[in-house]
Amino acid sequence: MPEQTTTLELRINGERRVVAFPTHHTLLEVLREECGLTGTKHGCELGECGTCAVLVDGRPVLSCLALAAEMAGREIQTVEGLQEGNRLHPLQQTFADLNAAQCGYCTPGVLMTAKGLLADNPRPSSEEIREALSGTLCRCTGYHKIIQAVEGAAALSAGEDWTPAEEVLHGTRLPERGSE
């Protein structure tokens, strides 16, 4: 059937741009293909992995299951807009400090979901962080550093002087042989 196209003013990371796209394309496709914003990753494209998460009106949503055609008047935030001028966002800072990104494929989705969480709940418990991030799969990190990095970002955002525990950065020394 002939493709319907839509032309819409999208608001992405505070910028407005008029974009024309096939009406049946998802926000994920339009961000990556029409807008050239390839920071948002595509994984399963079926709602099962979370790597495509972006914020729409401040809430994390899966861009692979949202039509761009439904985004009129809505504020879209992607990982490209996370940095504040020349300064890293606290989440980027702590993710870098802790090596909470390894291959990095899940990271854009994790960062945006975590940003949505911190806006809603500035000092989440580690349980609340786990729950909020439970829709994002990471095959590399084992999640611990991700959770600690979000805790760290919450502390930094609250103006606290946060330094990760020594064992988080360098692991713990094994007991000497025969010492026990």
Next chain:
Amino acid sequence: MLRLPPFDFHTPGSLAEVLEIVAGEGPETRVVAGGTDLWPNMKRRHQRAERVVSLMAIPELAGIHAHNGELALGSTTTLEDTVRTRVVAERFPALARAVASISSPPLRNMGTIGGNICVDTRCTYYNQTEEWRRSIDYCMKEKGTICWVAPSSPRCWAHTASDSAPVLCALGARVEMKSKQGERIIPLTDFYRDDGIEYLDKAANEVVTRILIPDESDSTHCRSSFWKLRRRGSIDFAVLSVAAAVWTDDGDRVTDARIYLGAVGSRPLPVTGLAECLEGKVLDEETVSEAAALARKTATPMDNTDFQAQWRGVMAARYTEAALGEIAGLEPRALPPPHLL
């Protein structure tokens, strides 16, 4: 990229316009709310539509209101907004728990409660890629002629996948539907059919507008619980769920009890024989075990999802014990796999 097939998309601002479009002749038309079921199904070519009509731009379909002895959930209220609405959490805690267990947090910002009660049934032989399904020549639910789960069966056994459905059935909820011809309100238990293909009593031109839960089922009148079994604590669908609601008199004796099982039949299955088993009695270890045995008999798990069917049937008893035990305030027993909601 796994892309949607092309379709014409409409986002009318009024229900009247939607009803007009879905009533008309012409291309195959579907409504969409959050799209978290329809889009994956269309991407994998399970479901098709040449025209899709969104319900999300119609203000009167969203929101939760107390009205005439009922709590009315507007069909396009998102799952997250449903959980965050204080009256839902306070008055219908089992519903709040069920909705909070659906998939994952970002998906709950998109999916709606109306979409959840209409969600497609699922099966291992169906929820696969197009190539996979073609390689087995499809099945009865789609294009094929045979059911791979029960090859001599004349019907499809795909299982109900909605987490809110068993709770809403136990609470005695009703569903309001509108079409150009008018409106009708039916008990949610009648909305579901015992068939994996034609699983809803809803015509294509009918739109679900509200779900109505009676005040007699709220936490001041009854105690309710919901337990869900799945492999991971997030994202996964249930392979079994148990929703229970129990009404008691001043002496703590049961006056009415309803238990519905999810994911072990094509519709939420009512546990039968509960009245004889529980009415006039106090919930204790013994009565709870008897009711759990009835749940085991009711469940008809098929080998069409994660975990062995037989084991899911055994778990129907254990999870019913857990749900009723929680209602009765009994000491919780360990459940395999350890599952906390």
